Amino acid sequence: MLIFDSIHEITELHREVGIVLGTFDGLHIGHKTLIETHVAACKRLGVKSVVFTYSNHPRELTNPELKSLRLIAVEEKILRIEELGVDYLVLIEFDETLMSTEAERFVGKYLIDGMDVRLISVGFDFKFGRRAAGNPALLQKLSKQYGYELLVLEPVEIEGEKVSSSAIRKHLRHGEIKEAQRLLGRPYAVSGIIKKGKQLGRQLGYPTANFMISSQMTLIKPGVYVSETEYQGVRYHSLTNVGYNPTFNQHELSIETYILDFNKEIYGEMLTVFLVDRLRDEAHFNSVQELVEVIDADVAKAKRFYFDHRPL
Numbered sequence: 001m002l003i004f005d006s007i008h009e010i011t012e013l014h015r016e017v018g019i020v021l022g023t024f025d026g027l028h029i030g031h032k033t034l035i036e037t038h039v040a041a042c043k044r045l046g047v048k049s050v051v052f053t054y055s056n057h058p059r060e061l062t063n064p065e066l067k068s069l070r071l072i073a074v075e076e077k078i079l080r081i082e083e084l085g086v087d088y089l090v091l092i093e094f095d096e097t098l099m100s101t102e103a104e105r106f107v108g109k110y111l112i113d114g115m116d117v118r119l120i121s122v123g124f125d126f127k128f129g130r131r132a133a134g135n136p137a138l139l140q141k142l143s144k145q146y147g148y149e150l151l152v153l154e155p156v157e158i159e160g161e162k163v164s165s166s167a168i169r170k171h172l173r174h175g176e177i178k179e180a181q182r183l184l185g186r187p188y189a190v191s192g193i194i195k196k197g198k199q200l201g202r203q204l205g206y207p208t209a210n211f212m213i214s215s216q217m218t219l220i221k222p223g224v225y226v227s228e229t230e231y232q233g234v235r236y237h238s239l240t241n242v243g244y245n246p247t248f249n250q251h252e253l254s255i256e257t258y259i260l261d262f263n264k265e266i267y268g269e270m271l272t273v274f275l276v277d278r279l280r281d282e283a284h285f286n287s288v289q290e291l292v293e294v295i296d297a298d299v300a301k302a303k304r305f306y307f308d309h310r311p312l
């Protein structure tokens with residue numbers, strides 16, 4: 001998959017293409033279905049498939065008051081799109097210029113100019129252009145003028161629930177990790193570089209790798225989670241604590257993971273944790289001894305969970 005960070009480079013390829021448009025935050029089952037359907041349609045038409053998406057979330061500009069929006073880090077988004085067999089990825093920053101571009105002009109200038117567009121695919125509720133005035137109906141109207149086919153994917157539902165990024169965010173904010181996983185089609189993941197923490201963990205007998213996390217990625221409800229951790233391509237069982245360590249009066253939110261059967265110095269290295277079940281809320285303990293006893297019990301519960309559900 002070739003990646004372009006501006007629309008101009010791809011127009012120089014002069015290829016016949018099909019373009020699928022979307023923010024694709026989370027790359028959930030609905031997004032995956034849309035991109036897969038699009039790639040199959042491109043193959044049928046004998047054209048190259050293009051995903052046109054953003055490296056940030058448009059609502060970070062349109063609704064700056066919203067915090068912790070992103071379901072997926074951009075690096076993972078790229079990997080997930082590549083897995084779907086896409087030929088070209090246009091990954092651009094949603095900025096003031098894009099935000100103020102009229103929908104019709106967006107289609108003409110960003111999509112049609114310089115490319116031979118044979119197909120455009122979008123989800124049923126896709127909005128674009130200034131004041132989100134662009135929608136599938138407008139794309140339908142313009143398809144006659146520009147001579148492309150339009151594919152509009154109807155809502156994807158799982159067990160009666162519509163798959164959407166906002167539904168997944170809501171589940172994560174409520175700590176409903178299994179429900180989020182059902183809509184995502186995979187466990188919810190957090191990736192990041194490991195930084196130094198309070199250096200207390202190893203004294204407790206539970207060293208924890210502490211993540212540097214961007215504030216956009218902190219929408220998960222604090223608590224103790226059963227997790228799996230990927231380090232250098234290998235998966236380990238782990239427990240992840242998201243919270244403020246009330247026993248130690250920490251003020252900033254941290255995400256930290258204790259990896260079972262692991263003993264390596266990994267400061268500065270990259271880890272990904274997949275949260276698979278939620279055990280409990282974080283609690284304040286009057287002594288370190290009490291905290292350690294509760295963590296012992298958490299580990300026992302996590303082992304039971306792995307035994308029943310997720311052997312490595």
Ligand SMILES: Cc1cc2nc3c(=O)[nH]c(=O)nc-3n(C[C@H](O)[C@H](O)[C@H](O)COP(=O)(O)O)c2cc1C
Nearest residue numbers: 197198199200201208239241245246247258282283
């Ligand atoms: C499985 C697990 C459960 C935890 N539960 C709590 C908790 O309920 N309350 C709390 O204050 N800290 C909890 N912690 C966080 C510990 O306080 C934290 O790991 C310890 O202070 C070490 O921090 P450090 O990595 O910054 O040195 C938990 C940690 C783990 C790994």
Ligand SMILES: Nc1ncnc2c1ncn2[C@@H]1O[C@H](COP(=O)(O)OP(=O)(O)O)[C@@H](O)[C@H]1O
Nearest residue numbers: 196197198199201202207208209259263265266
């Ligand atoms: N089983 C393990 N799980 C997590 N980190 C481990 C483990 N074994 C060793 N480490 C290392 O120890 C560090 C955590 O130790 P800790 O005392 O909690 O320090 P810190 O407060 O800096 O996180 C991790 O960042 C990692 O480098």
